[in-house]
Amino acid sequence: xxxxxxxxxxxxxxxxxxxxxxxxxxxxxxxxxxxxxxxxxxxxxxxxxxxxxxxxxxxxxxxxxxxxxxxxxxxxxxxxxxxxxxxxxxxxxxxxxxxxxxxxxxxxxxxxxxxxxxxxxxxxxxxxxxxxxxxxxxxxxxxxxxxxxxxxxxxxxxxxxxxxxxxxxxxxxxxxxxxxxxxxxxxxxxxxxxxxxxxxxxxxxxxxxxxxxxxxxxxxxxxxxxxxxxxxxxxxxxxxxxxxxxxxxxxxxxxxxxxxxxxxxxxxxxxxxxxxxxxxxxxxxxxxxxxxxxxxxxxxxxxxxxxxxxxxxxxxxxxxxxxxxxxxxxxxxxxxxxxxxxxxxxxxxxxxxxxxxxxxxxxxxxxxxxxxxxxxxxxxxxxxxxxxxxx
Numbered sequence: 162x163x164x165x166x167x168x169x170x171x172x173x174x175x176x177x178x179x180x181x182x183x184x185x186x187x188x189x190x191x192x193x194x195x196x197x198x199x200x201x202x203x204x205x206x207x208x209x210x211x212x213x214x215x216x217x218x219x220x221x222x223x224x225x226x227x228x229x230x231x232x233x234x235x236x237x238x239x240x241x242x243x244x245x246x247x248x249x250x251x252x253x254x255x256x257x258x259x260x261x262x263x264x265x266x267x268x269x270x271x272x273x274x275x276x277x278x279x280x281x282x283x284x285x286x287x288x289x290x291x292x293x294x295x296x297x298x299x300x301x302x303x304x305x306x307x308x309x310x311x312x313x314x315x316x317x318x319x320x321x322x323x324x325x326x327x328x329x330x331x332x333x334x335x336x337x338x339x340x341x342x343x344x345x346x347x348x349x350x351x352x353x354x355x356x357x358x359x360x361x362x363x364x365x366x367x368x369x370x371x372x373x374x375x376x377x378x379x380x381x382x383x384x385x386x387x388x389x390x391x392x393x394x395x396x397x398x399x400x401x402x403x404x405x406x407x408x409x410x411x412x413x414x415x416x417x418x419x420x421x422x423x424x425x426x427x428x429x430x431x432x433x434x435x436x437x438x439x440x441x442x443x444x445x446x447x448x449x450x451x452x453x454x455x456x457x458x459x460x461x462x463x464x465x466x467x468x469x470x471x472x473x474x475x476x477x478x479x480x481x482x483x484x485x486x487x488x489x490x491x492x493x494x495x496x497x498x499x500x501x502x503x504x505x506x507x508x509x510x511x512x513x514x515x516x517x518x519x520x521x522x523x524x525x526x527x528x529x530x531x532x533x534x535x536x537x538x539x540x541x542x543x544x545x546x547x548x549x550x551x552x
Contacts, residue, residue, distance in 0.1 A: 183233050184229060186226055192516065199520045215520050223510055223512075230505045245488060245495065248488035251484040273463040275463075309448035316441035320348040321345070321348050323391075323437050352441070354380045355380070355384045357449075359446040363453045388439070391434065
């Protein structure tokens with residue numbers, strides 16, 4: 162609503178709209194005018210008080226007042242209906258926006274229910290037979306995943322240190338930037354392959370048919386090959402200790418190079434690297450095996466998407482409700498203006514009837530003739546019966 166202010170306690174206030182108020186008729190001036198006209202009639206002009214000249218003059222004034230009310234109402238209703246049409250277009254717009262949001266909620270709810278069935282092991286068409294990934298307790302969420310992620314980050318940091326030593330020993334002419342790139346590449350490849358090996362092993366044990374055995378073998382071979390290559394590079398790099406200007410230890414602190422191997426020498430340093438590589442690989446393999454569950458991942462994603470869709474649908478429904486409320490406000494204002502118009506017309510016709518009676522009283526005062534005043538009791542040429550306004 163462009164014209165509405167939003168209060169602190171809830172939805173928007175209705176637009177600021179002046180009520181329909183017809184121009185009032187000055188009752189005192191009209192009565193004075195009728196008295197003046199009645200006093201100007203000839204003493205014997207009784208017929209002019211019996212629905213002829215004076216009554217018709219008052220009827221004409223009532224028609225003018227009624228026409229003025231209709232004219233003012235037409236102008237007011239024109240602007241009001243214009244705003245009402247704009248409010249109706251906003252309702253149509255919000256309705257079209259809400260429709261896809263509603264469909265999205267239905268779709269995500271269907272996906273959530275299907276994922277929950279699979280996770281509970283109740284889906285007869287599921288491709289995860291026992292012993293599979295079905296675990297109804299995971300519907301409430303899972304624990305331990307973040308512990309694995311923290312352990313994986315620590316393992317990645319350890320591998321980065323170990324690979325950095327290997328790369329710097331063998332490729333001493335590379336810049337620091339290239340060394341960092343190679344280290345990150347080695348570390349990422351090693352941990353990714355062993356992670357994929359753990360997830361594929363878990364899926365195959367669960368009964369997945371779409372994971373061929375050769376992919377699992379490829380991951381294992383690549384991971385072992387990287388470890389053997391790094392171990393050999395570390396071993397050969399330590400053998401050339403006399404020519405290397407920098408010999409980083411396993412802990413990452415630089416030591417001066419010497420012609421003979423120290424306590425951090427050839428076999429101990431390479432063996433420590435191999436043990437670290439195997440340990441970090443075991444962390445990635447076991448952690449991925451224990452935490453991997455595609456059914457729970459699908460369920461968690463469905464829950465998340467359904468929550469977002471439900472929130473968006475609720476917001477669009479709220480906007481639609483506000484638009485409908487504004488349209489209803491303008492509809493009610495039109496109805497209220499029509500009732501004010503009708504009541505204003507009734508009040509002006511009643512005033513005309515009062516003016517006619519005032520004219521009869523004035524003529525009766527002037528004539529002072531009982532036989533003449535009896536004629537005043539005849540019906541008006543256009544009588545008016547007042548009907549109270551009903552809400």
